Amino acid sequence: GAVVSQHPSWVICKSGTSVKIECRSLDFQATTMFWYRQFPKQSLMLMATSNEGSKATYEQGVEKDKFLINHASLTLSTLTVTSAHPEDSSFYICSARARGRASSSSYFGPGTRLTVT
Amino acid sequence: RKEVEQDPGPFNVPEGATVAFNCTYSNSASQSFFWYRQDCRKEPKLLMSVYSSGNEDGRFTAQLNRASQYISLLIRDSKLSDSATYLCVVNSMGGGGADGLTFGKGTHLIIQP
Numbered sequence: 070g071a072v073v074s075q076h077p078s079w080v081i082c083k084s085g086t087s088v089k090i091e092c093r094s095l096d097f098q099a100t101t102m103f104w105y106r107q108f109p110k111q112s113l114m115l116m117a118t119s120n121e122g123s124k125a126t127y128e129q130g131v132e133k134d135k136f137l138i139n140h141a142s143l144t145l146s147t148l149t150v151t152s153a154h155p156e157d158s159s160f161y162i163c164s165a166r167a168r169g170r171a172s173s174s175s176y177f178g179p180g181t182r183l184t185v186t
Numbered sequence: 187r188k189e190v191e192q193d194p195g196p197f198n199v200p201e202g203a204t205v206a207f208n209c210t211y212s213n214s215a216s217q218s219f220f221w222y223r224q225d226c227r228k229e230p231k232l233l234m235s236v237y238s239s240g241n242e243d244g245r246f247t248a249q250l251n252r253a254s255q256y257i258s259l260l261i262r263d264s265k266l267s268d269s270a271t272y273l274c275v276v277n278s279m280g281g282g283g284a285d286g287l288t289f290g291k292g293t294h295l296i297i298q299p
Contacts, residue, residue, distance in 0.1 A: 103285050110194070110291065111291060112190075112273070112289040112290055112291045112292065113230065113273075113289040114289075115285060115287070118285065160227070162229050162230075164285070166285075175285065175287075177229040177230055177231070178229060179228065179229050180227070180228065180229045182227065
């Protein structure tokens with residue numbers, strides 16, 4: 070089946086620093102990638118939609134200047150958490166969807182666990 | 187009212203038993219429904235889609251009741267490897283996020299030897 074990778078899988082950073090997370094579709098072209106955040110014992114919450122070659126669309130309440138998204142190619146989207154704070158500590162998961170496919174055909178990456186100290 | 191509600195559990199069930207969990211959704215315009223499985227510190231993985239006619243995949247049976255806006259998942263002959271969190275996911279045109287998906291918080295299942 071389709072594979073989506075994320076890097077890094079786990080990162081600890083100091084408050085005030087920036088962290089970049091990569092999401093790659095390994096065997097298909099992903100015209101759309103989604104970025105989610107999941108806090109402990111909570112549901113996945115969509116943060117933003119990343120479309121190749123255009124600006125990301127952010128969900129209400131998500132600061133676009135804090136969570137920078139770049140989808141420069143059909144196989145790579147990056148999420149940069151700028152000036153991270155402890156409250157940004159969470160599990161960040163991307164999913165990738167091929168062109169014209171239904172939402173059930175989105176494939177999740179393995180997630181990145183971010184801890185901000 | 188939350189869009190997708192699930193009993194968080196945990197459900198502690200002996201190996202070999204049958205267990206069922208339910209999920210309710212608030213958006214009557216929802217179009218498709220899924221159960222995902224999420225292991226600790228891992229990404230969700232699609233377990234099965236849910237149809238009004240009901241569907242079965244091995245030991246797993248999912249059913250949808252559109253009138254009651256209710257989805258169920260039944261696991262027969264439970265295995266230790268079934269221990270996980272089961273997420274109810276609803277796809278709503280014009281609702282949910284831009285991907286149309288709304289995730290429940292999940293039901294935590296623990297199969298005991």
